[in-house]
Amino acid sequence: MAHPVLVLRMDPVTAVAHPAHSWFDDTHALVAGSLFVALxxxxxxxxxxxxxxxxxxxxLAxxxxxxxxxxxxxxxSLPFFVLSWFRLGPAFTFKSFGAVALVSVCTTLAPKVVRFELLxxxxxxxxxxxxxxFGLLALLRHQASVGGVNILAQWLQQSRGFSAGKVQMSVDLVVVLAALWVLPPLQVAQSVVGAIAIGAILALNHRPGRYLGV
Known part of the structure; x- marks a missing residue:
């Protein structure tokens, strides 16, 4: 009597082992992502x-x-690196510190090299x-961020499974809406659109079960 044969199939998506990012990969993503954010x-x-x-x-300041x-x-951004160091590790903290420093320098120098005649x-x-x-997405996929709430959102996704994009969008909308006390409603409405645009990119492309970077 022939015995039945059990055939096991491996999901080709989950079976593939993704190679770790090299230092060149991380450096390229850090620079490109920071420049996108700065612009x-x-x-x-x-x-x-x-x-x-x-x-x-x-x-506002x-x-x-x-x-x-x-x-x-x-x-x-500096106080948030304490959370990053203890909860996300030294590598994430150092790369995030580099991204924050690069964004800070680039936005400070931007008026000397970039001008908008009409925007x-x-x-x-x-x-x-x-x-x-997209800049934040590049950084997060290479285990970095631009500090602040971005660090908190990344930690909540890794430790609690919350969507980093939804956390980021929720906090951003609260902060922007609070600006109604100091800014005209039209500027606040435009800022809300910007916050939704940022959060939508992260919510759709950076969430539990999707590519997170290794």
Whole structure:
């Protein structure tokens, strides 16, 4: 009597072992992602818009004092690196610190190398938001971030399974809506569109069960 044969099939997607990112891969992603974020932030700043989290507070401080956005962004991001060090590890922390420093420097120098003769605020909110979102996505997929709420969102995704994009979008919207106390409603509405553009990129492309980087 012939015995039945049990055939096991491996899912070709899950069976493939992805090679770890090399230092060149990580460096390229860190530089490219940081430049995307810096350009998007520069567009937001030129149009007088806000974003959420630490960057939003940095924009408000910059608008109020006339000092560079990059200075406040760097200083306000520093406390979050304590959480990053203990919860996400030294490698993530060092790469994120490098990204924050690069974004801070690039946004400070941007007025000397980038000028917008005409930039509609609605265009800035969507295009700038997409640039920031793709920049954040590149950083997160190589285990880095631009500090602040981005670090918190990454930790919650890794430890609790929450979508980093949804966490980021929720916090961003709260911060932007709170700006109704200091900004005209139209600018707040444009900033909300920008926050949604950023969060949508992350929510659709960076979530549990999808590629997270190794």
């Amino acid at each position: 998007g932030m520069t567009m937001f700043g030129h149009a007088g818009l806000l974003t959420g989290g630490v960057a939003g507070v940095a924009f 910059s608008y109020a004092t006339g000092q560079p956005f990059g200075l406040f962004f760097f200083l306000l 509609n605020p609605w265009v800035a909110s969507v295009l700038g938001g997409f640039l920031i979102g």
